[in-house]
Amino acid sequence: xxxxxxxxxRFDSLIIGAGGxxxxxxxxxxxxxxxxxxxxKVFPTRSHTVAAQxxxxxxxxxxxxxxxxxxxxxxxxxxxxxxDQDAIEYMCRAAPKVVYELEHFGVPFxxxxxxxIYQRPFGGQSQNFGGEQAARTCxxxxxxxxxxLHSLYQQNIRAKTHFFDEYFAVxxxxxxxxxxxxxxxxxIHTGEELIIEAKTTLLATGGAGQLFRTTTNALINTGDxxxxxxxxxxxxxxxxxxxxxxxxxxxxxxxxxxxxRGEGGYLVNVNGERFMERYAPKAKDLASRDVVSRAIxxxxxxxxGCGPDKDHVMLKLDHLGVDVIQKRLPGIRQTxxxxxxxxxxxxxxxxxxTAHYTMGGIPTDRHGQVVIPVKDTPExxxxxxxxxGECACVSVHGANRLGGNxxxxxxxFGRAAANHIIDYLKENHYHRPLNEKSVEKAYQRLHxxxxxxxxxxxxxxxxxxxxxxxxxxGVFRTQDVLDNGIxxxxxxxxxxxxxxxxxxxxxxxxxxxxxxxxxxxxxVALATVYSASARTExxxxxxxxDFQERDDMNWMRHTLYSLEGRKLDYKPVRTKPMTVAxxxxxxxxx
Amino acid sequence: xxxxxxxYSPEKDQKPFMQDYELNNIVPGMMLxxxxxxxxxxxxxxAFRRSCREGxxxxxxxxxxxxxxxxxxxxxxxxxxxxxxxxMPRLPVIRDLIVDMDSFYxxxxxxxxxxxxxxxxxxxxxxxxxxQRDKLDGLYECILCGCCSTACPSFWWNPDKFLGPAALLQAxxxxxxxxxxxxxxxxxxxxxxxxxxxxxxxMNCIQVCPKDLNxxxxxxxxxxxxxxxxx
Ligand SMILES: Cc1cc2nc3c(=O)[nH]c(=O)nc-3n(C[C@H](O)[C@H](O)[C@H](O)COP(=O)(O)OP(=O)(O)OC[C@H]3O[C@@H](n4cnc5c(N)ncnc54)[C@H](O)[C@@H]3O)c2cc1C
Ligand code: SF4
Ligand code: SF4
Ligand code: FES
Numbered sequence: 001x002x003x004x005x006x007x008x009x010r011f012d013s014l015i016i017g018a019g020g021x022x023x024x025x026x027x028x029x030x031x032x033x034x035x036x037x038x039x040x041k042v043f044p045t046r047s048h049t050v051a052a053q054x055x056x057x058x059x060x061x062x063x064x065x066x067x068x069x070x071x072x073x074x075x076x077x078x079x080x081x082x083x084d085q086d087a088i089e090y091m092c093r094a095a096p097k098v099v100y101e102l103e104h105f106g107v108p109f110x111x112x113x114x115x116x117i118y119q120r121p122f123g124g125q126s127q128n129f130g131g132e133q134a135a136r137t138c139x140x141x142x143x144x145x146x147x148x149l150h151s152l153y154q155q156n157i158r159a160k161t162h163f164f165d166e167y168f169a170v171x172x173x174x175x176x177x178x179x180x181x182x183x184x185x186x187x188i189h190t191g192e193e194l195i196i197e198a199k200t201t202l203l204a205t206g207g208a209g210q211l212f213r214t215t216t217n218a219l220i221n222t223g224d225x226x227x228x229x230x231x232x233x234x235x236x237x238x239x240x241x242x243x244x245x246x247x248x249x250x251x252x253x254x255x256x257x258x259x260x261r262g263e264g265g266y267l268v269n270v271n272g273e274r275f276m277e278r279y280a281p282k283a284k285d286l287a288s289r290d291v292v293s294r295a296i297x298x299x300x301x302x303x304x305g306c307g308p309d310k311d312h313v314m315l316k317l318d319h320l321g322v323d324v325i326q327k328r329l330p331g332i333r334q335t336x337x338x339x340x341x342x343x344x345x346x347x348x349x350x351x352x353x354t355a356h357y358t359m360g361g362i363p364t365d366r367h368g369q370v371v372i373p374v375k376d377t378p379e380x381x382x383x384x385x386x387x388x389g390e391c392a393c394v395s396v397h398g399a400n401r402l403g404g405n406x407x408x409x410x411x412x413f414g415r416a417a418a419n420h421i422i423d424y425l426k427e428n429h430y431h432r433p434l435n436e437k438s439v440e441k442a443y444q445r446l447h448x449x450x451x452x453x454x455x456x457x458x459x460x461x462x463x464x465x466x467x468x469x470x471x472x473x474g475v476f477r478t479q480d481v482l483d484n485g486i487x488x489x490x491x492x493x494x495x496x497x498x499x500x501x502x503x504x505x506x507x508x509x510x511x512x513x514x515x516x517x518x519x520x521x522x523x524v525a526l527a528t529v530y531s532a533s534a535r536t537e538x539x540x541x542x543x544x545x546d547f548q549e550r551d552d553m554n555w556m557r558h559t560l561y562s563l564e565g566r567k568l569d570y571k572p573v574r575t576k577p578m579t580v581a582x583x584x585x586x587x588x589x590x
Numbered sequence: 591x592x593x594x595x596x597x598y599s600p601e602k603d604q605k606p607f608m609q610d611y612e613l614n615n616i617v618p619g620m621m622l623x624x625x626x627x628x629x630x631x632x633x634x635x636x637a638f639r640r641s642c643r644e645g646x647x648x649x650x651x652x653x654x655x656x657x658x659x660x661x662x663x664x665x666x667x668x669x670x671x672x673x674x675x676x677x678m679p680r681l682p683v684i685r686d687l688i689v690d691m692d693s694f695y696x697x698x699x700x701x702x703x704x705x706x707x708x709x710x711x712x713x714x715x716x717x718x719x720x721x722q723r724d725k726l727d728g729l730y731e732c733i734l735c736g737c738c739s740t741a742c743p744s745f746w747w748n749p750d751k752f753l754g755p756a757a758l759l760q761a762x763x764x765x766x767x768x769x770x771x772x773x774x775x776x777x778x779x780x781x782x783x784x785x786x787x788x789x790x791x792x793m794n795c796i797q798v799c800p801k802d803l804n805x806x807x808x809x810x811x812x813x814x815x816x817x818x819x820x821x
Contacts, residue, residue, distance in 0.1 A: 043649075045647070046639075050733070104707065105705065109715070109723075111719060111720045113719075115719050140730075143646075143731060158704045218647065501634060503634050507599070507600060507684065507685055508685040509637075510630075511635065
């Protein structure tokens with residue numbers, strides 16, 4: 001096999017990833033009659049969006065008074081003032097429309113008596129810029145992600161989108177001027193390679209929750225798109241901000257949605273105390289996630305944890321009654337019964353902060369265009385490349401994402417990216433010439449795993465990496481621990497170069513897929529520890545024991561990490577919204 | 591704990607065989623998927639699909655001691671040794687526990703599994719009462735794992751003509767949706783001696799569905815609606 005006999009296909013637009021972000025974009029493009037190919041390493045409905053539980057935020061005001069501007073305020077505050085306010089305004093304004101569209105696509109939202117969409121309270125939500133609790137999260141029981149992903153896939157069937165299911169994207173293709181030309185992929189079933197040429201490529205590959213040992217994320221969430229971007233010379237933004245969800249099932253990682261607290265559940269320590277009252281007197285259990293996660297870790301560190309090892313706290317739900325639990329939280333009830341052998345309608349659930357969400361990612365503007373610093377301009381668009389969803393960093397979540405804002409993010413910006421692509425395609429009728437050098441590079445990366453002989457094992461390096469990240473880059477951080485993280489991840493990175501796999505077959509070779517995934521994960525891990533070690537302040541999810549204050553003078557800026565030279569760079573936060581006044585940074589109390 | 595796992599790699603095996611494995615580091619609460627992941631560390635050539643680890647993505651349907659189920663929510667403590675693991679029956683095996691699900695997905699596409707609204711859409715949501723919405727419970731939660739259809743004898747005998755429980759459950763999901771305006775067409779499309787009527791209420795599908803859904807009842811309801819319509 002040489003490069004010249006590799007099959008080639010051409011589409012107007014290529015989308016890598018078939019989660020909510022990718023499928024929303026695909027639908028928009030298919031309806032605009034663009035030829036669009038969607039590549040996904042799993043069958044679309046197996047993408048991790050399917051696991052989202054609690055819901056999606058939009059100021060519909062179906063239950064309590066609400067408007068997009070309050071939603072915007074909460075999001076800016078939740079981001080600890082690191083979010084870009086133009087993108088946040090855009091997202092919060094678009095939210096109601098995007099939810100109504102989803103409803104029209106068939107999403108079986110739960111309903112209120114008056115026939116409208118059910119909304120529940122979630123953490124960090126307020127009315128009137130920090131006043132009473134709001135109820136902004138649109139839900140389909142506690143299976144909102146499933147409901148959305150399946151409906152979007154179904155609409156794509158109607159629109160006859162072209163799917164490449166179980167194809168693995170290896171690398172982006174680019175020419176010498178840095179324009180993106182498509183991607184080099186292979187069919188997991190047969191092992192056959194394929195060059196997909198496209199005028200635009202959208203990365204929608206999801207997050208990198210597999211960086212950590214205990215995680216709410218699926219095994220496929222390995223940061224592939226972020227790895228591809230890094231290798232294409234694009235820096236990753238704000239990777240030090242990784243969200244730990246306060247309520248993963250202790251020791252196992254399955255998520256118990258924030259909706260459980262939204263429906264009235266609360267946390268207690270070993271003394272049965274509702275400890276959140278001490279940490280967030282007003283919002284209590286519905287404070288922002290970073291706040292609640294730190295509170296739980298502090299309770300455990302100070303000896304007030306539950307269980308024989310005093311290593312978790314309890315989430316009480318039994319007072320809600322079996323009817324509310326069965327109606328509003330049937331999925332997590334099932335999960336508790338399956339994995340803990342207990343019913344949350346009868347007993348409290350053991351929970352602990354668990355790796356959950358990648359706030360950082362591929363830098364984009366609010367049209368989904370990937371933007372990088374070029375000379376003196378901090379944000380110049382990369383021709384032909386877009387990113388949306390958890391792999392991207394717009395940035396609407398800044399230093400801490402609010403629950404219910406990610407489903408919103410993936411859909412709003414999946415759609416916005418598609419709209420921008422449609423305009424781009426109107427002006428750009430032809431494919432740029434393919435760049436053989438870049439195909440060669442991707443080919444080499446894939447075939448490096450054909451090497452036989454003795455070498456480090458992928459499985460071992462992967463489990464070491466997850467352990468190292470958990471130990472050195474968790475909820476509370478210090479310089480020593482982070483620097484040690486850099487050292488240990490770098491050593492593993494070196495080892496990975498000499499790793500070998502034992503399976504060299506072509507058909508459905510999962511060992512090879514896992515090796516390629518680990519390479520992506522490793523680069524993302526480096527980006528995370530380097531970015532975290534440099535940021536000497538505490539902001540949102542990045543909580544430094546040795547620098548406990550937020551430092552707006554020096555650190556109200558985005559981190560950019562590049563693969564080459566593992567270099568760090570910074571760019572300013574976009575504090576100017578599209579139309580309204582800036583929300584200036586304030587102390588963040590809940 | 592002892593396992594016997596179906597192995598087949600088209601590139602090197604003339605025919606499939608069962609391979610014995612043993613695991614010592616079993617801890618309480620482990621699921622079959624946890625065991626398979628550990629076995630894969632021992633033998634990286636062992637291939638199976640998996641993703642979410644919690645029964646929501648539908649990747650790891652397989653035949654476990656003779657019954658279809660999801661490995662990730664099947665506790666080892668409930669399994670007799672040696673645990674026999676095979677691919678889901680009657681679909682072409684691509685490799686080891688991985689089957690080719692194309693025909694299953696095609697049946698799904700055949701029922702037009704999407705909401706069809708013909709009237710102009712409002713600028714807000716379409717209204718639906720909680721009671722109307724309740725009718726979708728037990729229908730919309732399907733994760734397309736394939737456990738039911740590959741356990742259904744009618745599906746085995748007429749794979750190209752009978753739509754199978756999973757696709758029919760989806761058909762019901764849209765027929766029952768108060769917002770959908772293509773009920774007539776949907777019913778007409780199913781009115782054929784095979785597509786729907788080959789279900790002989792053998793009920794294997796209910797027994798294996800990991801989401802506790804009830805395709806038999808959904809199929810029965812479609813039949814009832816058809817009868818009502820023909821009167
Ligand atoms: C358990 C859980 C519950 C959550 N609940 C909520 C919630 O209630 N509300 C909320 O707002 N957010 C929630 N989130 C977050 C939210 O669900 C995710 O951030 C979001 O769904 C990500 O969507 P995505 O489209 O970006 O990516 P994903 O859905 O992860 O999809 C990624 C896609 O990329 C493909 N892909 C990746 N790499 C490759 C490759 N190399 N080649 C080919 N294809 C590739 C995959 O196959 C997949 O199709 C939750 C997250 C988790 C983990
Ligand atoms: S009840 Fe019908 S669909 Fe279910 S297994 Fe039996 S024949 Fe198949
Ligand atoms: S009905 Fe149940 S068994 Fe059948 S595909 Fe759906 S979830 Fe799986
Ligand atoms: S791994 Fe997702 S259903 Fe089992």
